[in-house]
Amino acid sequence: MLHEILFLFFAAICVGGAINLVLQRHPINSALSLVVVMVSLAALYLLLGAEFVGAVQVIVYAGAIMVLFVFVIMLLNAGAEEQSQGSRIALLIGGPGVALLAGAIMWLVTHSDKTIGNVVVGSMVSTTGGDNTHQVARLLFKDFLLPFEVTSILILIAIMGAVVLASRKES
Amino acid sequence: MTIPTTYLITAVVKIALVVFLLMTGVAYTTWLERKVIGRIQNRWGPTRVGPFGLLQPLADGIKFILKEDMIPDKVHRGLFILAPVLALVMSLISIAVIPFGEGLHVPVAGTDTQLQITGVNGFPGAPHSTDINIGLLIILGVTSIGVYGIALAGWSSNSKYALLGSLRASAQMISYELALGLSLVGVLLMAGTFSLREIVNTQAGFWLPYVPHWYIFPQFIAFFIYLMAAYAETNRIPFDLPEAETELVAGYHTEYSSMKFAMFFMAEYLNMITVSCIATLLFFGGWHGPQIPHLPQLLTDLLPVIWFSAKIFVFMFVYIWIRGTLPRFRYDQLMAFGWKFLLPLAIANIIVTSFIVAWRA
Numbered sequence: 001m002l003h004e005i006l007f008l009f010f011a012a013i014c015v016g017g018a019i020n021l022v023l024q025r026h027p028i029n030s031a032l033s034l035v036v037v038m039v040s041l042a043a044l045y046l047l048l049g050a051e052f053v054g055a056v057q058v059i060v061y062a063g064a065i066m067v068l069f070v071f072v073i074m075l076l077n078a079g080a081e082e083q084s085q086g087s088r089i090a091l092l093i094g095g096p097g098v099a100l101l102a103g104a105i106m107w108l109v110t111h112s113d114k115t116i117g118n119v120v121v122g123s124m125v126s127t128t129g130g131d132n133t134h135q136v137a138r139l140l141f142k143d144f145l146l147p148f149e150v151t152s153i154l155i156l157i158a159i160m161g162a163v164v165l166a167s168r169k170e171s
Numbered sequence: 172m173t174i175p176t177t178y179l180i181t182a183v184v185k186i187a188l189v190v191f192l193l194m195t196g197v198a199y200t201t202w203l204e205r206k207v208i209g210r211i212q213n214r215w216g217p218t219r220v221g222p223f224g225l226l227q228p229l230a231d232g233i234k235f236i237l238k239e240d241m242i243p244d245k246v247h248r249g250l251f252i253l254a255p256v257l258a259l260v261m262s263l264i265s266i267a268v269i270p271f272g273e274g275l276h277v278p279v280a281g282t283d284t285q286l287q288i289t290g291v292n293g294f295p296g297a298p299h300s301t302d303i304n305i306g307l308l309i310i311l312g313v314t315s316i317g318v319y320g321i322a323l324a325g326w327s328s329n330s331k332y333a334l335l336g337s338l339r340a341s342a343q344m345i346s347y348e349l350a351l352g353l354s355l356v357g358v359l360l361m362a363g364t365f366s367l368r369e370i371v372n373t374q375a376g377f378w379l380p381y382v383p384h385w386y387i388f389p390q391f392i393a394f395f396i397y398l399m400a401a402y403a404e405t406n407r408i409p410f411d412l413p414e415a416e417t418e419l420v421a422g423y424h425t426e427y428s429s430m431k432f433a434m435f436f437m438a439e440y441l442n443m444i445t446v447s448c449i450a451t452l453l454f455f456g457g458w459h460g461p462q463i464p465h466l467p468q469l470l471t472d473l474l475p476v477i478w479f480s481a482k483i484f485v486f487m488f489v490y491i492w493i494r495g496t497l498p499r500f501r502y503d504q505l506m507a508f509g510w511k512f513l514l515p516l517a518i519a520n521i522i523v524t525s526f527i528v529a530w531r532a
């Protein structure tokens with residue numbers, strides 16, 4: 001009972017934050033709304049019983065990536081966006097279009113895989129022994145070691161590329 | 172599923188007790204700091220209010236509450252108010268997962284209770300759900316959100332000093348968070364768990380006669396990195412560039428007055444207590460300490476908590492001592508130290524530790 005209340009609470013915050021993200025005019029308000037979305041997602045992971053994923057979600061997305069977003073907005077001192085009046089076609093077709101698209105995606109997802117609709121609170125709690133962290137570690141460093149390492153190298157290359165681009169001397 | 176009332180009551184009592192003790196601790200840390208710094212600089216420190224100036228924190232608190240709470244005209248009002256709240260709340264939350272001792276038998280409730288506000292426990296009914304605690308990760312996550320308090324304070328103030336201070340603070344915290352996190356990995360590898368309670372329990376006993384089984388001995392490099400990074404994370408001397416008063420007035424809280432300023436102040440001291448708690452738990456055996464015979468029953472029960480507090484006190488004292496001793500870094504020195512020295516050292520420490528752990532297994 002308590003878990004369902006918590007789920008609805010955080011789900012509502014999550015959706016509310018996402019809508020606010022789009023509606024806000026000032027970039028820093030949008031960025032902070034995105035932080036709210038990230039943190040409430042972490043709470044939802046926690047409710048599923050995936051405590052490691054939840055914690056990492058907060059540390060990586062809310063704590064690192066979004067801080068950089070906010071940092072950049074602060075540095076560039078970006079002001080409130082100017083808004084156009086918007087086209088009438090977008091106003092008329094936009095709402096129903098989004099509803100239709102979301103409905104189609106949900107229908108596809110729930111019908112393509114029967115197990116998805118049956119996820120319940122706490123379903124990620126391990127039943128075979130070893131906690132969540134151990135399971136994630138086993139997957140990453142045993143079963144999917146090669147993809148994991150390749151991804152790391154890809155990210156490393158991206159970092160090096162950023163450094164090269166940033167330090168290029170203008171002649 | 173119904174919520175057990177005893178659980179709810181003990182949780183509320185624990186929260187109230189811990190918050191009260193922490194706030195008192197924060198108040199008297201400021202007193203201790205002024206006293207010790209005073210003595211280091213051949214002064215007396217506060218002596219007027221109460222014996223030895225002991226009521227000084229109370230007087231400060233009254234003053235903070237009674238001061239006029241000014242909000243400058245051109246600030247971003249919502250975020251200006253939100254920022255100190257965020258900073259204080261995040262530093263309070265991170266205390267929640269810290270275990271202060273082993274279980275304690277409470278005579279009134281007739282049950283045993285853990286000396287910790289909460290662990291993140293699994294769901295009832297699932298097997299192996301008794302203790303899947305990720306306390307350490309929770310602390311890291313919550314403190315990383317605390318950065319927003321400082322960043323937003325500087326930005327919303329609409330003042331160049333505040334903005335520069337908060338940019339420095341957030342850049343510094345992001346940089347040193349890496350070294351801080353990596354320095355803990357060595358201990359985690361040796362302990363094999365994220366649960367703070369488990370980590371402390373693996374440190375019971377002795378390496379050699381009279382040398383306790385604390386991780387400070389095999390992991391002294393990690394401890395050095397942790398200590399440096401922790402000082403930078405809490406913006407204390409020698410890493411207090413965000414508040415360098417000769418350059419930036421008061422850094423990110425320049426525009427704040429009254430209780431809002433006090434909230435930043437309390438958050439900083441709470442963060443100091445939190446990092447001291449983590450250092451104690453991970454490197455200094457937490458609540459373990461020698462048993463003292465012939466004590467009254469109550470003291471024997473509380474002895475672990477007393478040991479824990481004593482260790483935290485040592486760390487707080489070192490904080491103050493260093494503030495009285497060292498000058499401030501230059502900004503480029505700070506960044507170079509973090510990225511070019513601490514970070515590679517932390518990674519090297521992890522590699523060596525993991526080789527040793529793998530070789531032993």
